[in-house]
Amino acid sequence: MKKARKTGLIFFPAFDWAISPTHPEREERLLYTQDQVFEEGLLDLENIIEYKPSIASYSDINRVHFCVPDARAVTTESHLIAAGGAITAAEKVMNKEVDNAFALVRPPGHHAMLVVHGARGFCNVNMEAIMIEYIRHHYGHRRIAVVDTDCHHGDGTQDIYWNDPDTLCISIHQDGRTLYPGSGFHEEFGGPNALGTTLNIPLPPRTSDEGFLHVLDKAILPILSEFKPDLIINSAGQDNHFSDPITDMRFSAQGYAILNDRLSPDIAVLEGGYSIEKALPYVNVGIILAMAGLDYSHVREPEYDPSRFRQSEEISSQVAQEAEEIYELWSRRNELRERMIGDAKYMKRRKGVYYDTDGISEQQETIVRICSDCGGVVMVNSRSDLGNHIFAVTIPWNACRECRREGESAYDKAQKKDGYQHIYLQDKDRDLYLVK
Template sequence: MLRATHKTGLVFFPAFDWAIDPTHPEREERLLYTQDQVFEEGLLDIDGIVELKSDLVNIKDIQRVHFCVPDPWAVITESHLISAGGAKTIGMAVMDGTIERGFALVRPPGHHANRVVHGARGFCNINIEAIMIEYLRRAYGVDRVAIVDTDCHHGDGTQDIYWHDPDTLFISIHQDGRTLYPGSGFLNDFGGPNAAGTTINLPLPPETCDEGFLYAIEHAVLPILEDFQPQLIINSAGQDNHYSDPITNMNFSARGYARLTSMLKADIAVLEGGYAIEGALPYVNAGIIMAMAGLDYSHLREPDFNPDRLHQDPDVTRVIEKTCNYALEIWNKRAAITHTVRKKPDCGERRRQIFYDTDNILETQEETIRICDDCAGALRIDSISDRGVRMLGVTIPRKACSRCIEQGHQWYENGDRNHYRHIFLQDRVTDRYSERKD
């Protein structure tokens, strides 16, 4: 009888009541084929692979991460609570020691959801990984966390949430943003002035194959993880790098994904994208599950797999090598980068426009961070959408110093109600979320 080397938990939630439309790539069939494959292969009959039932997150869990405008119920459905709850279930089981590793095979996905949420972008409403992580920090005292996002699209929402957090290492491996949505995730995007270097982007050229992805893991991701020494490693396990995916341009295979998973040794994986519903997802997910459990995946292959078609161009290889070297340089020189960044007079300011492609909303945002050597810094966000809703959101970080606590409360109390329809305070020190009603 087969036995898993690492006890591995699975949560399935296909979200039957949530789809952008019946023929959209982001629909419930994404997971139904995977469930069938898992059952057909007998993976749940293997000693040490167990299925868990999804918990629910609550509104407080969401407000620990997001400013939802006007409120969470306006931007989520019950499926979002269950999807994020599936990640939370896996996280709790890992922390409780019920399982060693776990994979939340859930939808809707989440890695394009920013700290401020006016609606859906990139099929994402709330960031399910971030909600899970901040719950685990509050409930179990977890501090240093690494997130490795292997979705083909840059994890811009997760990057935004952790841009100023020196205790969260965010690494995104994705197709170059000059060639794919959301058009971000470049090498010089390395984090805010209080956390410079803890955001690492590895934009890879189109048509990167197994060779290129695994090179990036071995020569950039693993050395940085080793140096950072996280207590938890989270894999945002998007599967749209697959050679058959209909909306991307990469050449990764199911066996390559399994090898990546084996090398990464993530504690928790959470499903993100992946839209080759029949030809890729069942095989990629099976490979990830087998690799997490420590099982042999050497015979895993897709029905149409042809290695002769998936050779990496030497020019692609050279770009990947250069990208990895530059990312390591950023990591190793992060103290000097911080010093340089802080010399700029506007280093605590960030202005940008954010387009919600799913809901067709344009947000204009001005952000101010208090430069601080002692904590992540108090954060102030002034946000207005083209639908006329303006809000002020203030975050006091979970390990805030006394000066950042004071600054955060001043920003909150001094917000002009004549200018803002909503004024929110996210106080992570006391784990309280407030809205001024005066």
């Protein structure tokens, strides 16, 4: 047993929010976990403390997203409370009331991108990003690392921080060629001013504890050591579990506990995980015990037999290669940035986004100013097949004079007569959000 740590827990099962009564993303996801936590007597321990979630404001959401037409239109009260639960976890850590905290909240959020026309991958707004920007606004700017352990690529968090050199986004997930959202490969490496702070580690189906922990030890932990974040956040998806009905991995409750023990996140925020009875109660208890510095060696889920979930030599070889390649990419990030940028003044990126939950298609063009002094002003032109056409500008944290001038000018010059229904300005340093 290690030295006990004080751990905060925030529960929000969202009783009134479900995509459908039988959908995997429903309130039972957390009810079984709550029962298990009570049954094991975890809340009777002095170093595990439960807190009630606060309610996030629309201003908290606007620090992160451009919601079309506005934040009220794409959220419910449950989304505000789930985001508020993540904020509460952050406050308890930042105010040093606890050593770390776990926000066991739903709905999930890691597929929600910078621009939000609707819901995708069960996600409307991004809980981790709302929490991160809340921390920066209320406690000062921080270098932050997000390690996303959900089985699905954390494409929303990646998109939000694509151009932020002070936010390291590492996603470890089932290979996107075999699973939604079909992304999360090595070439997705970050924007021109933040190259290398987006890192994706796609793993082959049927990877087990051995593979996940190999990548953690050989790639993720060394990279974190070099990045030197002020805070580590685990975007704690649990659908890598061997019993999950919508994925094909072989992770166990013990594996999740060991991962969190070694990663030692300051804050964990629940994401996916849809084996409601067979996995989530045990995985969550294992994570809580690991974060609290308590013995988790006896945590076992039903049907767990380590001999059934050993990965093949072929998978072990692929995983080892993934770890080696992603660390090499990270090590060459400065060289690759120089090669990418050359003498360019701007970098343009086009992509299509499908909001599978709501059936909306978006076409988006993003332009970022190449800058050696800050993350660069970002300008987004987005159009959905519902007819919404927007222009949005983000002035980054610690913006240099030229990026600030250009961002303010771009917002001032954009007019509705140009065909936009909405024009937005998001100013990180001044905590300003304007719409015309």
